[in-house]
Amino acid sequence: MSLLFQPMNIGTLALSNRIVIAPMCQYSAIDGNAQDWHLMHLGHLAMSGAGMMIIEATAVSPEGRITPGDLGLYSDDNEAAIGRVITAIRAKTDMPLTIQIAHAGRKASSEAPWEGGGQILPDAAGGWKAEAPSALPHAPDEDAPTALDSAGLARVKDDFVQTALRSVRLGFQGIEVHMAHGYLLHQFLSPLSNQRNDAYGGDLEARMRFPLEVFDAVKAAVPADLPVWVRVSATDWVPEGWDLESTLALSQALKKRGCAAIHVSTGGVSPLQKIPVGPGFQVPFAAKIKAEVGLPTMAVGLITEPEQAEKILQDGDADMIAVARTMLYNPRWPWHAAAALGAQIEAPKQYWRSQPREFTDLFKDMSVGQR
Numbered sequence: 410m411s412l413l414f415q416p417m418n419i420g421t422l423a424l425s426n427r428i429v430i431a432p433m434c435q436y437s438a439i440d441g442n443a444q445d446w447h448l449m450h451l452g453h454l455a456m457s458g459a460g461m462m463i464i465e466a467t468a469v470s471p472e473g474r475i476t477p478g479d480l481g482l483y484s485d486d487n488e489a490a491i492g493r494v495i496t497a498i499r500a501k502t503d504m505p506l507t508i509q510i511a512h513a514g515r516k517a518s519s520e521a522p523w524e525g526g527g528q529i530l531p532d533a534a535g536g537w538k539a540e541a542p543s544a545l546p547h548a549p550d551e552d553a554p555t556a557l558d559s560a561g562l563a564r565v566k567d568d569f570v571q572t573a574l575r576s577v578r579l580g581f582q583g584i585e586v587h588m589a590h591g592y593l594l595h596q597f598l599s600p601l602s603n604q605r606n607d608a609y610g611g612d613l614e615a616r617m618r619f620p621l622e623v624f625d626a627v628k629a630a631v632p633a634d635l636p637v638w639v640r641v642s643a644t645d646w647v648p649e650g651w652d653l654e655s656t657l658a659l660s661q662a663l664k665k666r667g668c669a670a671i672h673v674s675t676g677g678v679s680p681l682q683k684i685p686v687g688p689g690f691q692v693p694f695a696a697k698i699k700a701e702v703g704l705p706t707m708a709v710g711l712i713t714e715p716e717q718a719e720k721i722l723q724d725g726d727a728d729m730i731a732v733a734r735t736m737l738y739n740p741r742w743p744w745h746a747a748a749a750l751g752a753q754i755e756a757p758k759q760y761w762r763s764q765p766r767e768f769t770d771l772f773k774d775m776s777v778g779q780r
Contacts, residue, residue: 414752420636424460431733441481442490473512507583514593515541591677636669643694646682696726715746
């Protein structure tokens, strides 16, 4: 049988297959509040039959948003807004729903991609002063962030904890802590963005300290059986930056702390990055982490074909396949993958008549309570 459609667990969380919908920012919230767009977008993806969906990077504070349109979970209004979406999805499917919690650091106060993605200056409409490990801008012509002092570090850590607690109240079944893509926790890890001279900067152990403290605080705050895992950038793609060996050290430290999985991406901390983009270009990093650390590992990045995804699993390079833009382009990708690989997939009964004539049992019931 296809490995892509074999069940697996992340800690106590059972997945019916190994397709994970990766978190994808929509830049469509208002004051952090989910809107009708999120109801339509996430509800649509929840009908895909994937084994799990990770909700987009969700800011732990207003200043932790990438853009003014970022989803947030730092207020009661935020909690009520995303709660409406979760309630609607839960009425129709048991697909595991999890959330990525994040702080943008020095990449905060930016325009949405379709507006150019540039920095919004603190004194401009919709802008605010970013905060980071060091007062180093992401790009030389940008406004420098405020370096977090000890009080700021304590506040940010508590923001992650409070967002994690809100996530538990909302019924999310797992939490992914965002340590990738050049956002705050990745900024602490990388020597390109962390030039502190206190206990949180300098050698590898010191640069890992704050991200690990955040992970520990989140893990301690939520129920012991709720899986908490991390998304990492395995390399900065810049000389003298964060690299695979550092990622292996971080992953080993996370494993000791009860991390449930590693979601392996790359890049994002520097505009100087040189990324050799191609099909499955990040898979070798996932393979190395899986082999040396042994945690359940998600591979992501230009994995677009069912046969490609299956081969990654068959070769032992990852345990799960995370798909992002491919799901936006083709929200029924898991259906097509099941058809190509001779598997069954959960689908709404209302859509069963859509299966091509050559199939008789492609679909199975995804109604609530059928898992």
